Amino acid sequence: MCPAADPSAAAPAPPRTAVTRESVLDAALTLFAERGYHGTPLSEIAAALGIRTPSLYNHMGSKQDLLETILTRTLDDVLDGFADAVDGLGTPAEKLHAATRVYALRHATHRREALVVNRDAGGLDEPDRSRIRDRRREHERAVRAIIADGVRAGEFQVGDPALASFAILEMSVSIARWFRDDGPRTAAQVADEFAGYALRIVRYRP
Amino acid sequence: MCPAADPSAAAPAPPRTAVTRESVLDAALTLFAERGYHGTPLSEIAAALGIRTPSLYNHMGSKQDLLETILTRTLDDVLDGFADAVDGLGTPAEKLHAATRVYALRHATHRREALVVNRDAGGLDEPDRSRIRDRRREHERAVRAIIADGVRAGEFQVGDPALASFAILEMSVSIARWFRDDGPRTAAQVADEFAGYALRIVRYRP
DNA sequence: CCTACCGATCGGTAGG
DNA sequence: CCTACCGATCGGTAGG
Numbered sequence: 001m002c003p004a005a006d007p008s009a010a011a012p013a014p015p016r017t018a019v020t021r022e023s024v025l026d027a028a029l030t031l032f033a034e035r036g037y038h039g040t041p042l043s044e045i046a047a048a049l050g051i052r053t054p055s056l057y058n059h060m061g062s063k064q065d066l067l068e069t070i071l072t073r074t075l076d077d078v079l080d081g082f083a084d085a086v087d088g089l090g091t092p093a094e095k096l097h098a099a100t101r102v103y104a105l106r107h108a109t110h111r112r113e114a115l116v117v118n119r120d121a122g123g124l125d126e127p128d129r130s131r132i133r134d135r136r137r138e139h140e141r142a143v144r145a146i147i148a149d150g151v152r153a154g155e156f157q158v159g160d161p162a163l164a165s166f167a168i169l170e171m172s173v174s175i176a177r178w179f180r181d182d183g184p185r186t187a188a189q190v191a192d193e194f195a196g197y198a199l200r201i202v203r204y205r206p
Numbered sequence: 207m208c209p210a211a212d213p214s215a216a217a218p219a220p221p222r223t224a225v226t227r228e229s230v231l232d233a234a235l236t237l238f239a240e241r242g243y244h245g246t247p248l249s250e251i252a253a254a255l256g257i258r259t260p261s262l263y264n265h266m267g268s269k270q271d272l273l274e275t276i277l278t279r280t281l282d283d284v285l286d287g288f289a290d291a292v293d294g295l296g297t298p299a300e301k302l303h304a305a306t307r308v309y310a311l312r313h314a315t316h317r318r319e320a321l322v323v324n325r326d327a328g329g330l331d332e333p334d335r336s337r338i339r340d341r342r343r344e345h346e347r348a349v350r351a352i353i354a355d356g357v358r359a360g361e362f363q364v365g366d367p368a369l370a371s372f373a374i375l376e377m378s379v380s381i382a383r384w385f386r387d388d389g390p391r392t393a394a395q396v397a398d399e400f401a402g403y404a405l406r407i408v409r410y411r412p
Numbered sequence: 413c414c415t416a417c418c419g420a421t422c423g424g425t426a427g428g
Numbered sequence: 429c430c431t432a433c434c435g436a437t438c439g440g441t442a443g444g
Contacts, residue, residue, distance in 0.1 A: 019429090038244035039329060042423065054424080055429050063423065119325055123245060159399060163391070167403050170380030171373040178372055185366070193369050200406045225413090248439065260440080261413050269439065 019049050024059040028066045033112035037067055037120040068128050071121060074113040075135040081106055082139060092150030093204045099143055100168055101195035107175040108187035114176035143169060147202055156202035168198045225255050230265040234272045239318035243273055243326035274334050277327060280319040281341040287312055288345060298356030299410050305349055306374055307401035313381040314393035320382035349375060353408055362408035374404045 017023070027048040031040040042063055046053045060066050085102040086095045107114045121132050144165040150156035158164040172194055179190060223229070233254040237246040248269055252259045266272050291308040292301045313320045327338050350371040356362035364370040378400055385396060 035328070036242060036244055036325070038242055041421075043421085052430065054426095054431085057424075058429070119242070122241070160391070163396065163399050164403070166380065166384055167377040167400065170383070171377040173380070174372065174376030177376070185369070190369065193365060194373065197370070197373050197407050200409060201403050203406060247437075249437085258414065260415085260442095263440075264413070 019051055019055075019059065021059045023049060024056060025066060025069060029070055029112045029116065032067065032070070032120060033115040037063075037116070037123045064125060067116075067120060068124060070113065070116055071124065071128075071132050074110070074117055075132060075139075077110075077113075078103070078106065079135065079139055082142060086146070092146050092153060092155050093199060093206075095146045096143070096150065096156075096168075096198055096202065096204075097195045099146065100172060100198035101191045103169065104172040104175055104194040105187055105191035107172055108179045108190050111176040111179060114173060118173060118176075140165060140169060150202060150204070156204055158202050164202055167201055171197065225257055225261075225265065227265045229255060230262060231272060231275060235276055235318045235322065238273065238276070238326060239321040243269075243322070243329045270331060273322075273326060274330060276319065276322055277330065277334075277338050280316070280323050281338060283316075283319075284309070284312065285341065285345055288348060292352070298352050298359060298361050299405060299412075301352045302349070302356065302374075302404055302408065302410075303401045305352065306378060306404035307397045309375065310378040310381055310400040311393055311397035313378055314385045314396050317382040317385060320379060324379060324382075346371060346375060356408060356410070362410055364408050370408055373407055377403065 024045065027045050028040070031044055031048065034040075042056055043053045045066075046056050049056075081102045082099055085098040089095045089098055117132075117136075121136075122129065124132060144161050147156060147158065147161040147164050151158060151161060156164075175190060175194070179187065181187075185193075230251065233251050234246070237250055237254065240246075241250075248262055249259045251272075252262050255262075287308045288305055291304040295301045295304055323338075323342075327342075328335065330338060350367050353362060353364065353367040353370050357364060357367060362370075381396060381400070385393065387393075391399075
């Protein structure tokens, strides 16, 4: 209707910095997070980088490969972050607090990655889809185990550790959907608050 | 690679019941929830109904119209459910418990609708996108107001009602992502448990 | 409800 | 990094 003012040409000025595999992944990450994997044509990724679509193939194997790389890296970071956060901690309460804090913080500081994981993981072809899904379950199971430990130790009171872990994990994931860098709260403030919510959900009383 | 065993032909047998606007909307809802709006071609909706793609236009204006109808109905139901649930209740704790319960229950029993709202609301064109977004904010504000009331009344203890309401709402939304009808818990059990979590998050002590 | 068909756009390739 | 181009598929229309 109005081709002179195309609203999908979101990138205002093609930056003439060097295009690398990393800059392609970064542009793809931004656009996948905004419009979804299926809603993002390669032509828009190219336009954001100031190059033509076929030139993207100097930096990637395929559009799927872009998604797969983004998801694999993101899940690796989440699992590493979890391991680092709980390492050396003693009680289930300490572990649950630290695990929730780092998970919540990650979702405030890596919003694009979280949005793509939650929206487009199903867009992968097998066997990558199963691999990614198993990685997510690994993290879920680890958090559930902490809660179950806390229940056994008499530290927590929940009817079902699986339900509580879903609630804690998913409220943290949602931070990616509403957090703004220029908002009234810092990422660290939100993460601390949510870590506190996690302990409340499992009825931990210090 | 293997055209004889096309995995995207998910509908096994085209049911030869009457195709209506409602059955088109239902098939679209199932497929949008599974693959996303942009990931679902009209040809698959038609195939699920056992008709050809152009025949869909006897029951709809456009693909966008399908999405818009699904989202509008869903948001209407959420707001109506909220109003009915808190109507006549007295204390903030009663209201928050009832509002969370009905919201959680809805996400367990209307999983497809919830997945489409959360994934594809951005796929709408203006002005529908803004209208839908405003409806969601209306619900958020109402829940936040209950929490703020509870804090003022000394019933709840939270640093920031906005943060607590996001946590409560979004953990409930997530039910749509993992709940299974054939799982170990009924929708009502999950809803009751989550309503309890909501009161824990705001530190309500009966 | 169908067949026949449209222009546009998709991801991707050839060949420099 | 480009132009030129590919077959496939998209949402949608014409005309019965």
